[in-house]
Structures are given as structure tokens and as C-alpha cells.
Amino acid sequence: xxxxxxxxxxxxxxxxxxxxxxxxxxxxxxxxxxxxxxxxxxxxxxxxxxxxxxxxxxxxxxxxxxxxxxxxxxxxxxxxxxxxxxxxxxxxxxxxxxxxxxxxxxxxxxxxxxxxxxxxxxxxxxxxxxxxxxxxxxxxxxxxxxxxxxxxxxxxxxxxxxxxxxxxxxxxxxxxxxxxxxxxxxxxxxxxxxxxxxxxxxxxxxxxxxxx
Amino acid sequence: xxxxxxxxxxxxxxxxxxxxxxxxxxxxxxxxxxxxxxxxxxxxxxxxxxxxxxxxxxxxxxxxxxxxxxxxxxxxxxxxxxxxxxxxxxxxxxxxxxxxxxxxxxxxxxxxxxxxxxxxxxxxxxxxxxxxxxxxxxxxxxxxxxxxxxxxxxxxxxxxxxxxxxxxxxxxxxxxxxxxxxxxxxxxxxxxxxx
Amino acid sequence: xxxxxxxxxxxxxxxxxxxxxxxxxxxxxxxxxxxxxxxxxxxxxxxxxxxxxxxxxxxxxxxxxxxxxxxxxxxxxxxxxxxxxxxxxxxxxxxxxxxxxxxxxxxxxxxxxxxxxxxxxxxxxxxxxxxxxxxxxxxxxxxxxxxxxxxxxxxxxxxxxxxxxxxxxxxxxxxxxxxxxxxxxxxxxxxxxxxxxxxxxxxxxxxxxxxxxxx
Numbered sequence: 001x002x003x004x005x006x007x008x009x010x011x012x013x014x015x016x017x018x019x020x021x022x023x024x025x026x027x028x029x030x031x032x033x034x035x036x037x038x039x040x041x042x043x044x045x046x047x048x049x050x051x052x053x054x055x056x057x058x059x060x061x062x063x064x065x066x067x068x069x070x071x072x073x074x075x076x077x078x079x080x081x082x083x084x085x086x087x088x089x090x091x092x093x094x095x096x097x098x099x100x101x102x103x104x105x106x107x108x109x110x111x112x113x114x115x116x117x118x119x120x121x122x123x124x125x126x127x128x129x130x131x132x133x134x135x136x137x138x139x140x141x142x143x144x145x146x147x148x149x150x151x152x153x154x155x156x157x158x159x160x161x162x163x164x165x166x167x168x169x170x171x172x173x174x175x176x177x178x179x180x181x182x183x184x185x186x187x188x189x190x191x192x193x194x195x196x197x198x199x200x201x202x203x204x205x206x207x208x209x210x211x212x
Numbered sequence: 213x214x215x216x217x218x219x220x221x222x223x224x225x226x227x228x229x230x231x232x233x234x235x236x237x238x239x240x241x242x243x244x245x246x247x248x249x250x251x252x253x254x255x256x257x258x259x260x261x262x263x264x265x266x267x268x269x270x271x272x273x274x275x276x277x278x279x280x281x282x283x284x285x286x287x288x289x290x291x292x293x294x295x296x297x298x299x300x301x302x303x304x305x306x307x308x309x310x311x312x313x314x315x316x317x318x319x320x321x322x323x324x325x326x327x328x329x330x331x332x333x334x335x336x337x338x339x340x341x342x343x344x345x346x347x348x349x350x351x352x353x354x355x356x357x358x359x360x361x362x363x364x365x366x367x368x369x370x371x372x373x374x375x376x377x378x379x380x381x382x383x384x385x386x387x388x389x390x391x392x393x394x395x396x397x398x399x400x401x402x403x404x405x406x407x
Numbered sequence: 408x409x410x411x412x413x414x415x416x417x418x419x420x421x422x423x424x425x426x427x428x429x430x431x432x433x434x435x436x437x438x439x440x441x442x443x444x445x446x447x448x449x450x451x452x453x454x455x456x457x458x459x460x461x462x463x464x465x466x467x468x469x470x471x472x473x474x475x476x477x478x479x480x481x482x483x484x485x486x487x488x489x490x491x492x493x494x495x496x497x498x499x500x501x502x503x504x505x506x507x508x509x510x511x512x513x514x515x516x517x518x519x520x521x522x523x524x525x526x527x528x529x530x531x532x533x534x535x536x537x538x539x540x541x542x543x544x545x546x547x548x549x550x551x552x553x554x555x556x557x558x559x560x561x562x563x564x565x566x567x568x569x570x571x572x573x574x575x576x577x578x579x580x581x582x583x584x585x586x587x588x589x590x591x592x593x594x595x596x597x598x599x600x601x602x603x604x605x606x607x608x609x610x611x612x613x614x615x616x617x618x619x620x621x622x
Contacts (some may be wrong), residue, residue, distance in 0.1 A: 002306065009303035013289070013296075020291040020330070074289060082262055083287030083346070087304040088277035149540050153530035163527060163544070166520035167551060170558035177561055190561060194554060201550055205543045208463055212264040212535040224532050227619065264535045 006089035010097030015104065017074050024070045028109040032063045036113075036120050052121040053128075053179045057172055059117075060110065060132070061139070061165075067105050068143035069160050071098055072151040085210050095145060095206040103140040110136070127188070131178035134191035138171050138198060145202040148209050170194055213238045213273050213354055213384040214259060220267035221254050228254045231268070234403060239381050241398050244388040246405030252388040253284065253358055255405065259386055260356045272354070274384075277305060280352030282360055286343035290332040294323055294342050297331065298349060305350035317345040321371060336363040344372065355379075357387045361394060369394075413592035420585040437498070441491040443590040444484050445510055447597050449552070451481030452517070454601075456549040459542035471538035472612075474545055475528065476605045480597050482521045488514045509559050516555050520548060 018024055039047075039055045047055075075081040084094050110132060118124050143164055150160040171194060177187035216234035220227070228251040236242045244252050257263040258270055260281040272279075288297040295314065302310040318324045321341040331339060340363045347355065361369050373394075376385070380398050387395060392402065417439075458474035461467045492511040493503050506512060524544050531537040 006304060009300055013292070013300050016296065017289060017291050074291070078288075078290050079285040080287050080289055082281075082283060082285065083301070084304075085262065086260065086276060086279065086281055086287075087301065088275065088306075089304050149527065149544070152536060152540070153527060155526065155530040159523075159526060159530060162519075162523040166516050166523060167547065169516050170551075170554045173558040173562045177564070181564070187561065190557065197550060197554065198547075201547065205463070205546065208539040208543050212262070212539070223534060225615065225619070266534075 003090060003093060006087075006093040007097045007100070010084070010093060011100045014074075014098060014101035018101070018105065021074075024067055025105050025108055027070075028063050028067050028105060029112055031066055032059055032109055032113040033116060035059045035062065036116060040120065047121070049122045050180060052117075054176060056117055056121075056128075057135075057175050057179070059113070060135070060175075061168060061172065063109055063113070064102075064106050064136075064139045064143060065161055065164065067102055067109070068140070068147045068164070069150075069157050071102050071144050071147045076151045076156075081210060091207045091210055092203045094210065095148065095202060098148070099140045099144040102144050103136055106136050106140060125179070127184035128179040130188055131175045131184070131191060134178075134188060134195060135171050135175040138191065138195045139168065141195065141199050141202055142167050145206060145209070148206070152209075167198075213240070214271070214386065216259065216268065216270040218268040219255070219258060219265045219270060221251070221258065221263065222266045229258075229265070229405075232403075232405070234259075236384060236386060236401075238384055241380060241385040241387070241395075241400045243392055243395055243399045243402045244386065244405065245390065245392045245402060247390075250405040252405060256281075256356050256358045256386065256388055257283070274352070274354040277350065278353040280347040280350070280355045282343055282347045282355075282357045284358060284362075286331075286339045286346070288331050288339070288342055288346060291330060293328050293330055294318065294334075294345075295327045297342065298345060301346055301349055307350050313349065314345075317348060320375075321345055322367070337365050337368055340364055341368055341371075344375070348375070352383070354384045355386070357385065359388055359390070361389065361391065413588070413595050417585075417589040417592040420581075420588050437491055437495055439586055439589045440593075441488065441495055443586065443593045444491060445488045445514065446590060447593040448481050448484035448488055448514070448517075450594065451477050451484055451597055451601075452521070452545075452548055452552065455481060456545050459545035462538060462542045463546075471542065472608055473605060474542060476601055476608065478521060478524060478545055478548075479604065480601050482518070482525070483600075484593075484597060485514055485518050485521065489518060507563070509556070509563075512559050513552070513556055517548070517552065520551060524548070 036059065039052070039059070043051060043055070072081075075084070085091065114124055114129070114132065143160075146163045146167070147160055150156055150163060153159050171191065174187045174191040174194060178184040178191065181187055214234065214236040216232060219229055219232040219234070221229040232251075232255060234242070234255075244255060246252050254263065258265050259272065260279060261272065261276070262281070262283075288294075289300075292300070295318075298314045298318070299310065302314055307313055315324070318327050321344060323338065323341055323345065326334070326338065331342065334342065344360065347357070360372060364372060376395070376398055379385075385398075389395060392399070455474045455477035458470045458477060462470035462474060489511070492508065492514065496505045496508060496511065497503050504511075524541065527544055528537060528541050531540060
């Protein structure tokens with residue numbers, strides 16, 4: 001129960017910081033809209049649903065990367081990670097809270113992005129929405145974890161996409177399969193399995209990322 | 213409370229600490245002195261559990277909840293207000309009667325009027341006062357203070373003097389400073405680090 | 408020494424003892440190396456992850472370097488998988504790259520993943536933090552291997568639903584013997600390379616420490 005309260009306190013802090021700084025969410029929104037316009041010109045004519053679905057997932061992935069790259073910037077710039085690490089709460093709460101905050105931003109960006117996609121290209125089915133939810137969880141869980149790793153390196157922002165994209169490959173497979181496949185259930189199940197598996201790995205090993 | 217045996221720390225090729233022994237009994241007040249670059253900060257970070265020694269052992273008989281650490285950085289979010297920062301730490305440390313305790317500390321360190329201001333608008337001295345509030349918030353049994361007088365004006369330094377005197381004996385202190393005269397009346401021991 | 412003998416024996420078997428493939432003839436012989444190299448790479452990655460686990464769990468001070476060296480070997484063998492696989496694809500399908508070969512696609516992903524491992528490692532100063540980050544990422548790798556494999560299988564079904572089948576190549580007689588010898592040879596080779604690199608790296612560390620003591 002105290003664990004939930006710790007996560008709540010930390011996530012509240014992240015939302016409050018975004019509310020003050022207002023830099024992540026507007027950037028994600030602008031980015032995803034711009035990417036759609038780029039797609040329109042990159043795929044001239046009338047692209048099929050198959051093609052635009054692939055592009056939708058590319059857009060979601062890269063928009064998420066934008067947000068994930070910002071996730072630990074307050075801790076890095078204001079050097080507050082030591083304070084969180086010293087607090088008596090379980091260190092995995094830091095990861096979980098940050099993942100939840102990033103998930104909220106990504107979700108908010110998608111609330112705008114998905115209708116926009118439907119307006120610009122093709123309509124979206126229920127299985128796609130479900131896939132978005134499940135994929136978001138995996139993206140934020142793994143991406144936040146890797147973001148915490150990337151901020152302590154010299155390469156910083158450069159490193160996150162390199163670390164993240166190979167690990168995101170299964171998410172893309174599951175998400176695209178659920179959006180256009182013949183039996184979305186299997187792909188949704190695969191996404192859920194991915195979330196569970198990597199969620200447990202992240203939860204168990206975050207301690208080693210932040211503590212020496 | 214704290215025992216260290218033959219501590220060594222290397223960052224890559226550079227050796228910052230070499231064979232440091234340290235013994236701090238309950239209620240003690242150990243002052244760590246030494247010139248810049250002698251490893252004071254590294255030693256304190258190891259004692260607080262923020263860094264792992266390359267060699268040697270350190271044994272601390274205080275949990276994370278019983279430890280108060282003041283570093284070079286204030287460890288507060290600049291975009292949040294003083295109240296919001298202390299509220300976050302108060303929740304994480306599960307401080308009983310959080311609001312009252314926070315109010316009392318802010319009052320004592322002269323920050324009550326500025327409690328709703330963002331820390332970004334604070335002067336360095338005010339930020340250091342807030343950092344001290346953060347350290348004292350959960351009434352820790354072991355206080356590890358790295359150059360606590362940094363950036364404080366005379367009034368702030370006197371406030372800190374009073375606070376240390378009040379807690380001396382009841383709590384255990386590990387304090388690094390380049391001005392040992394200031395805390396000399398409180399010190400129970402002194403550890404001089406060479407270069 | 409042992410690895411040299413085994414490699415020679417394996418080469419002899421591959422070229423002189425194993426029969427020609429009915430469809431692909433002589434060129435099919437690269438298969439022996441392709442498959443056994445791939446298996447060796449998995450073994451290296453798994454060993455790297457095991458050492459990473461030892462580092463995190465037991466705080467074994469030697470485990471970090473050992474884990475790194477295993478992953479490095481894995482990356483070398485992984486590169487060889489991509490090269491031999493590409494040659495095989497050229498022979499079988501007339502193209503240097505085919506997305507239909509699961510093993511090849513998987514190794515491409517793993518190759519990218521472990522290259523990122525190196526980027527990560529070289530972007531952090533040596534010390535406990537680098538050891539921890541490397542170890543955690545290496546552990547992610549062993550989780551990624553089966554997940555990616557399943558994903559690649561699933562990806563092929565998106566447009567062409569089909570049933571999973573598990574029919575391996577028909578091993579028999581000399582083919583099996585040759586394969587086993589090639590496999591053993593490569594595993595021993597990987598281990599030998601691992602020992603050599605580890606010894607070199609340790610010597611390097613030792614030298615630096617001595618230099619510092621003298622300085």
C-alpha cells in the first residue's frame with residue numbers, strides 16, 4: 001500500500017512539473033501532426049490502409065521516443081536523482097511513476113493523433129485502439145527504463161533510440177498485426193505478454209540502474 | 213553508527229580516496245577536512261550509500277529512512293515551489309504530521325513567506341536553506357552534511373549553528389567543511405584527508 | 408591447440424565426408440557453418456547474460472569483464488551469421504538478403520541490439536555504474552531473443568495465415584556427424600577466443616594498476 005502511495009507521490013510530481021514547464025506534451029502533439037503531413041507527401045496518391053497503418057505505428061513510436069527522451073530531463077538538469085534514490089521507498093517506484101507519467105503524455109497525444117489519422121487517412125478499428133493501449137504500456141515501461149539508463153551516459157539523447165528500437169521491434173509486430181491481421185486476438189495477446197514480461201524485468205532491475 | 217575500513221575509490225584512472233579509515237560512534241560529530249579535490253565529497257557519498265567504494269568496506273547502522281544527506285546539489289526541483297518539494301519528500305519519507313513539520317521548518321529557516329515561490333526564483337542562500345529543511349524533514353538519526361555552510365549568509369549560518377547545537381549528542385553527524393573553526397566547538401573528532 | 412585440431416577436422420568433414428545436397432549440391436555445405444555459428448552466437452550471448460546476472464546478484468568482481476567479453480564474442484559470431492546467411496541466401500534464392508529467413512532477421516535485430524550495448528558501454532566511464540548498466544542491458548538481450556523470435560514468426564502470418572510447423576532439416580548419418588563436429592569446433596573456438604581476449608583485457612587492467620602504484 002505504501003508502494004502505491006510512493007508511486008502516486010512521484011507521478012504527481014512529474015505531472016506537476018509538466019504542468020509548469022509545458023514542453024513535452026505540446027512538442028509531442030506538434031510532432032505527430034507534422035509526421036502525418038510528411039507521410040502524405042512521402043506516399044503520394046491514395047495509400048492503402050495497409051500502408052498507412054504501418055505509418056501510424058512509425059508515427060506513434062517516434063512520438064513516444066520524443067516524450068521518453070524528455071522523461072528524466074528534470075532529474076538530470078536539476079540533479080535530483082540522488083534525492084529520489086536516497087528516499088526510503090523501493091527504487092522501482094521511481095521507474096513505475098515515471099512510466100505512468102510518460103504513459104499519460106503519450107495517451108494524451110494519441111487522443112488527438114488517432115482522430116487526426118482517421119481524418120487524414122483511414123478510419124480506425126476497435127482492435128487498433130486496443131493495440132494502441134497495450135503497445136503504449138510496453139513502450140513506456142521499456143522506454144522509461146532505457147531513458148533512465150541513457151541520461152547517465154555521455155551520449156544521452158543520442159543513445160535512447162539506439163537502445164530502444166531493437167527492443168521495440170516486437171511491439172511493432174504485435175501492433176501492426178493487431179491492426180490489420182486476420183486474428184487480432186493473437187497479436188493483442190502477444191502485446192500483453194510483452195508488457196508483462198518486460199514489465200517484470202524492468203521492475204526487478206531498475207534498482208541497479210540508479211544505484212551503484 | 214558508521215564504520216569504514218580502508219576505503220578506496222577510483223574514477224577510471226583517477227584515484228580519489230586511498231585507504232581511509234573512519235569510526236563514528238552514536239551521537240558523535242565527526243568533521244572531515246581537507247583541501248579541494250581531497251575526496252571529501254566522495255567519502256560522504258560513499259557513507260550515504262550513493263557511491264560504492266572500489267575497495268574497502270563501509271558499515272552503516274542507519275537505514276535510508278534514518279539518513280539525512282546534504283550534498284553539493286540541493287536535490288530539489290527548481291520548477292516546483294518550496295512547499296511542493298518538501299511535500300514530495302515528506303510523502304516519500306512518510307513523515308508523520310507532514311504539514312505541521314514542513315510549516316515549522318520553513319518558519320525556522322525563514323522561508324515561510326516564500327513557500328509558494330518556485331525554487332528557480334530563490335537565491336542560492338535560500339535554496340541552501342530549503343535543502344537543509346529537506347535534510348531535517350524526517351528527523352534523521354544520522355546526518356551526512358557536505359559543506360553545509362555553503363552559500364549561507366551570516367543569519368543563515370547562525371540558524372544552522374543553532375540547529376546543529378540543538379541536535380548535537382542526540383543525533384550522529386558526519387560533516388565536511390573547509391572551515392573547521394566554525395564547527396570546532398561541536399566536533400567530537402576530526403578526519404583530515406590529504407591530497 | 409584443441410580448437411585448431413577440431414576446426415581442421417570439421418573442415419575436412421564438411422568438404423570431403425558429408426554428401427552433396429540433393430537440390431543444392433556442393434554449395435549447401437556452408438549450411439554446416441551457418442547453423443553452428445548461429446548456435447555458438449546464442450551460447451555467447453547466453454553466457455554474457457549469465458555473467459551479467461552473476462555481477463548483479465553475487466557482486467562477483469570479475470563478472471563484468473567476463474560478461475563484456477562473452478557479448479563481444481557473440482557479436483563477432485553474430486556478424487559471421489549475417490555474412491554466411493547472406494551468402495546462403497544468394498546461393499539458394501539468388502539474392503543477398505531475404506526477409507523470409509527467420510534466423511537471419513533475428514540476427515539483424517540482435518546485431519542492432521548488441522551494437523547498442525557497445526555504444527552504451529563506451530558512453531559511460533569505467534566503474535560500478537557502467538558495470539550495472541551493461542549487465543542490465545545484457546539481461547534484456549536474453550529476454551529479447553525468444554520474444555523477437557516469436558515476433559518474427561507472428562509477423563509472417565500477418566498477411567498469410569498459416570500453421571506453425573516444427574519440421575527441422577532431416578539430419579542423418581554423415582550429415583549429423585559433420586554438423587556435430589562443426590558445432591563442437593566452433594564452440595571450442597569461441598571459448599578459446601574468449602580466454603584469449605579475457606587474458607588480454609586482464610593484463611591491460613593489471614598494467615594500469617601497476618602504473619598507478621608506481622606513479
